[in-house]
Amino acid sequence: xxxxxxxxxxxxxxxxxxxxxxxxxxxxxxxxxxxxxxxxxxxxxxxxxxxxxxxxxxxxxxxxxxxxxxxxxxxxxxxxxxxxxxxxxxxxxxxxxxxxxxxxxxxxxxxxxxxxxxxxxxxxxxxxxxxxxxxxxxxxxxxxxxxxxxxxxxxxxxxxxxxxxxxxxxxxxxxxxxxxxxxxxxxx
Numbered sequence: 001x002x003x004x005x006x007x008x009x010x011x012x013x014x015x016x017x018x019x020x021x022x023x024x025x026x027x028x029x030x031x032x033x034x035x036x037x038x039x040x041x042x043x044x045x046x047x048x049x050x051x052x053x054x055x056x057x058x059x060x061x062x063x064x065x066x067x068x069x070x071x072x073x074x075x076x077x078x079x080x081x082x083x084x085x086x087x088x089x090x091x092x093x094x095x096x097x098x099x100x101x102x103x104x105x106x107x108x109x110x111x112x113x114x115x116x117x118x119x120x121x122x123x124x125x126x127x128x129x130x131x132x133x134x135x136x137x138x139x140x141x142x143x144x145x146x147x148x149x150x151x152x153x154x155x156x157x158x159x160x161x162x163x164x165x166x167x168x169x170x171x172x173x174x175x176x177x178x179x180x181x182x183x184x185x186x187x188x
Contacts, residue, residue, distance in 0.1 A: 023076040031072050039065040052103045059100045063093025084132040091124035108169040115165040119158035126151030160186035 023031070039061055046057035070089035074082035098117035105113050133139050133147040160182055167178035182188070 023072075028072065028076050032069075035065060035068040035072065038068070052100065055103065056097060056100045059093075059097045063096055067093055080132055080135045083135070084128055087128035087131065088125060091121055091128065094124065095121035108165070111168070112162065112165045115158075115162035119155070119162045122158040123155045126154050156186045157188075160188050 042061035042064060043058065046054050046061060049057055066089045067086070070082070070086040074086045095117055098120065099114060102110050102113035102117060130144070130147045130151050134144050136143075163182035163186065164179060167175050167182060170178055
């Protein structure tokens with residue numbers, strides 16, 4: 001598909017302006033079509049693959065599409081809510097790929113992989129929530145402090161679960177020491 005020079009210039013201006021200018025519906029349609037074409041091309045690259053590599057490839061293609069669509073929505077209508085949706089889409093896409101990669105492992109290694117993926121996901125989601133609260137004009141310092149505290153608590157809990165899962169590969173006194181250390185480190 002060939003873009004007319006005027007539309008291409010408008011798309012570039014909207015992209016580089018950081019959302020100062022709202023995108024027209026025609027520009028949004030062009031971007032959606034481009035995103036769909038890129039998704040199809042990325043998905044087609046997965047077809048010859050086998051097993052979990054194929055599944056990971058599909059998750060990556062789907063994640064890129066979700067991120068691109070959220071980014072388009074934010075560029076078309078740059079609100080704080082859309083910025084949060086974009087951050088969430090990125091976190092969800094990374095989590096889906098990380099979880100899928102864990103399927104290559106077995107036993108405790110797989111469990112640890114999944115817990116670490118979940119911890120990274122929680123950390124990214126909580127950072128997005130804090131950013132959203134901080135950016136609200138109506139939020140006061142105590143709202144931001146509460147959001148940061150809540151995010152720190154949830155992140156610490158997720159990190160603790162991942163650390164505790166790593167301890168499950170051990171036995172006896174070593175496992176007990178590992179769990180005690182994890183509890184101390186993450187305030188549990």
